[in-house]
Amino acid sequence: MNNKNLLTKNELNDYKKLLLKKYRKEKREFIIEGKHLIEEALKHKNLLKKIITSNYSFELINKNVDLKYTSFKNICALSTTKNPQPYIGICNFLELKKIQEEKILILNKINDPGNLGTIIRTANSFNIKNIIVEGVDIYNPKVIRATQGAIFNMNIFNVNDLKKEILELKKQNYKIVGSLLDKNSIDYRNLKLDKEKFALVLGNEANGIEKNIIELLDYKVYIPIEFDSLNVAIAAAILMAKYYDK
């Protein structure tokens, strides 16, 4: 064990800061937890830079990733789960490209990191790679966990001024489709989008799409249901299955 590469106290303190959005943004790094996410991250070039583990028998073949050992207590300090696995990864922010494809998803102030993560996972399954997010930080550990690694495949942007982004898309002839609860909108099954470039907008869990964004919509759709409301990740999935079908 003497020749094992141990995590220093300074490094620990530095990485702990990545639990806060402010420092993630400053360092352009984020934390992932658990073997599954680390395996997924390893599939992507320039993403995972360091693994920290309390499993002293763990070895790594990939020489581009730095491996450090530490106590399980320190693993817990870097973790946001109740019963952490002994593996923490430090990743670089995703390398993003200009949006050029026609499949775009826009998330207007989704509040719950679990919902955001589940939407990202579903989008990946439907081969939607471009997501514009206003709201929760996409590098929040709870978001990453709920994506189950799907976020690593994404061209996903955190923006502050969604209105500006949507106006830019409209200039490029994207039609903007928004999901509302209002039954005066179009039944989502009756909107045909086969030949149009479009972006689908989903809004906040409690308040839906913001008023200044609703004004920009080309089509307003709703999912006809008989009681209460759908969870936003559920509504997103139903609409993605419909509109992003091959």
Next chain:
Amino acid sequence: MNNKNLLTKNELNDYKKLLLKKYRKEKREFIIEGKHLIEEALKHKNLLKKIITSNYSFELINKNVDLKYTSFKNICALSTTKNPQPYIGICNFLELKKIQEEKILILNKINDPGNLGTIIRTANSFNIKNIIVEGVDIYNPKVIRATQGAIFNMNIFNVNDLKKEILELKKQNYKIVGSLLDKNSIDYRNLKLDKEKFALVLGNEANGIEKNIIELLDYKVYIPIEFDSLNVAIAAAILMAKYYDK
């Protein structure tokens, strides 16, 4: 405060037991948490029997429900959330009816209480009232919470022998439709069920529908996706939106 009706130590110990499935089953009672669920439960006759609160200024108009006051520490002992609201409800098990309608959902060993709860909430929105569940206890506090109260509208059964239940439905001419990952199944969009009585089966998060249940399926469907897999609550929603459409 002297004339307030205080929770006794014996009552507290009795209700704490309801956090365990075994005692819920024995007493035919379950715990709910928070104002929203209590308000939802109050809409149903014979459901909510007692409210326990640490908010001494809380009063209740409904005289059919018993109200007890206690310390916030005791509320925490009855709660399964990190930051509980000061309201706990004790409910009677749901009153169930024989299934007579044609909309049935069957859940074969769903493992995650959050997924089960989300599926129940979605089913309620699509007016599917009959659910047969093999697996997680439907009265698990995490399930109840994820349903956001939708479970109170349900005719929902926890069964031990799902095969027997499905054979019974088949005798009554229900067609059994199962959601598989296997691409040799029917693309779900190509199955028309307009005039048939049917029940939709969803399986476990990791393993899907069990082999002995697959053998009973009349139709095997899959959702075509390009990457990974969908969360089971997401798959359930896409299929419900398709098959239980008005």
